[in-house]
Amino acid sequence: MRASRVGVLSRWVAVVVLLLLWLPLLSACGGKANSVGSSGESSPGSSFGLDDRRLDKATVRVVFPFDFVRHVFYDAEVNTPAKVAADLKAQSEFYSDARAQSNGDVVVMMTKSQHERVVQRDESIIRASEQRFVKSNRDYRYVIGDDQQSVSIWANKYLNPNTYADIAQIVPGMVGVVYYLQGHTGPWQMVISLYNCHSNELVKRFNFYESFNMEYDRLGD
Numbered sequence: 001m002r003a004s005r006v007g008v009l010s011r012w013v014a015v016v017v018l019l020l021l022w023l024p025l026l027s028a029c030g031g032k033a034n035s036v037g038s039s040g041e042s043s044p045g046s047s048f049g050l051d052d053r054r055l056d057k058a059t060v061r062v063v064f065p066f067d068f069v070r071h072v073f074y075d076a077e078v079n080t081p082a083k084v085a086a087d088l089k090a091q092s093e094f095y096s097d098a099r100a101q102s103n104g105d106v107v108v109m110m111t112k113s114q115h116e117r118v119v120q121r122d123e124s125i126i127r128a129s130e131q132r133f134v135k136s137n138r139d140y141r142y143v144i145g146d147d148q149q150s151v152s153i154w155a156n157k158y159l160n161p162n163t164y165a166d167i168a169q170i171v172p173g174m175v176g177v178v179y180y181l182q183g184h185t186g187p188w189q190m191v192i193s194l195y196n197c198h199s200n201e202l203v204k205r206f207n208f209y210e211s212f213n214m215e216y217d218r219l220g221d
Helices: 011-026 066-072 081-090 112-135 161-181
Strands: 036-038 060-064 097-100 106-110 141-144 150-155 191-196 202-207
Touching: 060 112, 060 161, 066 081, 066 161, 081 097, 081 106, 106 112, 112 141, 112 161, 150 161, 161 191
Parallel strands: 150 191
Antiparallel strands: 036 060, 060 106, 097 106, 141 150, 191 202
């Protein structure tokens, strides 16, 4: 099906899609972490009021920075950091605790096994989305930068809008989640480059956090 001059996914729609996909399905995906640390000490756990029986299990602390949470997990009309934290905390199978900080960061506590499952699940979903995309057309390509802060996409104007929303919004956001879960502490800025898959011409380059519209005809045949 040809998709011509179609405006792609407004920011709030993308947020809703992310919430619907991540929170129920990934449960533990969500969020970016400013820091990931393992410790057998009681201080990280006690700061969240975990009882003594759970302190030895709550060993991984992940901080999802406010700017990341704001762009990926909600916007003003959809969610708040406190709501994001509450949704995560309710998923007790994957999180020991979660709380929104006064600065808007969302902090979660996980056991090592929970953390491992979250990362594995997120990475497997990213890979599955990549594979669906490249298998949909033999000329399509999808390359995530080694630093997890860039994505290059090769496609044409017949790209399905829903597929585009997946690879240009949902998957990059999930890459950001994994970026923080893996222990990176610097700010995450995903740059997305879209190329015509036949001419190799750069059609559009934008930051994941930016609002944007896509004119599919610019991608060419």
